[in-house]
Amino acid sequence: MFDAVFTRGSAAFIPYVMAGDPDLETTSLILDALRDAGAALIELGIPYGDPLADGPTIAAAGQRALARGTRMGDAFELVARAQGNGSPPIVLFTYLNPVLQYGLERFAADARRTGAAGAIVPDAALEETGELRAVFARHELAMPLLVAPSTSPQRAARIAEASTGFVYVVSRLGVTGANQQRSFAPVREQIAMLRRLTGKPLAVGFGVSTANQVREIAAIADGVIVGSALIDAYASTGERAQSAAEDVAALARTLVAATGRTAAVDTTR
Amino acid sequence: MLRSTPDARGYFGPFGGRFVPEVLIGALEELEREIASAFADAGFWKEYAAALRDFVGRPSPLYRTERYAAGVSAVPLLLKREDTNHTGAHKINNTIGQAFLALRMGKKRLIAETGAGQHGVATATVGAKFGLPVDVYMGAVDVERQALNVFIMQLLGARVHPVTGGTQTLKDATNEAFRVWAERVDDTFYVIGSVVGAHPYPYMVREFQKVIGTEARAQCLDRYGRLPSDVIACVGGGSNAMGIFSGFVEDADVRLWGVEAAGDGVGSGRTAASLGAGSVGVLHGSRSYLLQNDEGQVSETHSVSAGLDYPGVGPEHAHLKESGRATYVSVTDAEALEAFYAFARDEGIIPALESAHALAFARKLAAERDANDLVLVCLSGRGDKDIAQLRV
């Protein structure tokens, strides 16, 4: 499923959006807009009230979605609907506690049934992923694991080995959040180190927001993940679903262009 | 016998572990190594003991109450007086220990979360003592209800950051501290205020609070020639309780009681009793009991006492509960307030609202005990910080 996502010679654009923010209908429109804009893979966040890996933008998006009553089942419905609309693969982004309470087996079965390609669980550190990986593998779901700048090379090797789909390269110390100022020069070394350890695709995220930054990363990595900047782009639009989706799409098109890969326009639609 | 040391992955039975984003794993491993080296170093404990003696004012007294339980029981009710510590609560035992570790590790600043403000004050105090800058994260609601402690922290040179996300209480202050730590993980030491968080925090904090139980046990034997029949402590995250319990956990005849904050009542939906009304889940880095809904969203909690107003509980307490070694009960806001006023009037000691929960249960339990028993209560802190809240 990931072979088509990560192709040689250009980087995959991987947007992150939050299910249920500002509401489910709008999220659905945004998913379609991202498909049209050329997203290679989409991360769909499942709202959680205590997200330790997320900064203010995504934490607030989660709060808004929860305030709207968004539930785990709604996220699965969004996935199913997007698959029906010819979406690129969708990977869920969630935290461990909601998965445990939903039931690990039930979560994996529903993810598979609705067509999700996998799930990222950022607070499940490598040592705690054993059971998750076994269940996900049985349901043929990918589980990309995260590598941070503070991860030692020995540990990075074990994480890369256990990771499926791709390796999620956290580009900086800290949490998610847009940062237009920063340079990604230190990521080069991190990528070079990981290339020596694994042949798996490397997708870089956390703090990527501008076209220049996307260009910089696309030159060295297999994928670029952008979340907070997209959420900022539609958060100001408020309740107007169609314009929210258009705002996201406009930014997404710019960022896709910066990857050097062109949007695969589906002429049958 | 119950294992009192967590296993290699930081588990007490099925509880504990290390559930944090990858960016923090290196720092936790580094802390684990430092603890192993410090705890094996007699010089470290000597320095710690000297600071407890000369700066904190330990050993704290063991004091027999005169009137508070007299109406209901002849059983001697003993207090372990953590309220006499410098800064007014047990929290300082822990922050001194963590500050020594921070210095050993060459960290440049301290951060902390706080609910009642006692842990923030204790961290600000050791920051001032050791010359380390301190940033304290505190829910905006708590900033309001514990205004005196905010002022004290600022006086001590700490920066207090009100946290406006989520429920604006201790839970969200903790989330924020974790996020800030992730950004400055290389030069910052996160001083956690209770036996919660990812391994090795629950273990480390307990080891620093163990002094409460070790002293109390020796004082009991010395003064009464026997051990207490019952040991009672309030449980927020559970550090004062783990501290006093660990002095007695291997004495099978000593009954251990943890008192949670019921708020309006355990079944009311407005409660902070994680062991009483919660279920097993993962929060703030470990697997334990927590208050949550069926989708795994952490619940809003309520307690009149800011220091107990937390949806989780330390993993070792979950283990003590499930193994049956300790029993967990709860006390409502109304019962705690009643105990607070009665205790102040009867004993000339104003207890922290947190401690008043333990005192309310102690009087109930004392009624079931006879004169040959000894009931020991951890008076975790003094109530000055709560007076402004109660006057309005």
Ligand SMILES: Cc1ncc(COP(=O)(O)O)c(C=O)c1O
């Ligand atoms: C006086 C006092 N007692 C008890 C507590 C609860 O913490 P723990 O359960 O970790 O002892 C607090 C927390 O702020 C406190 O200030």
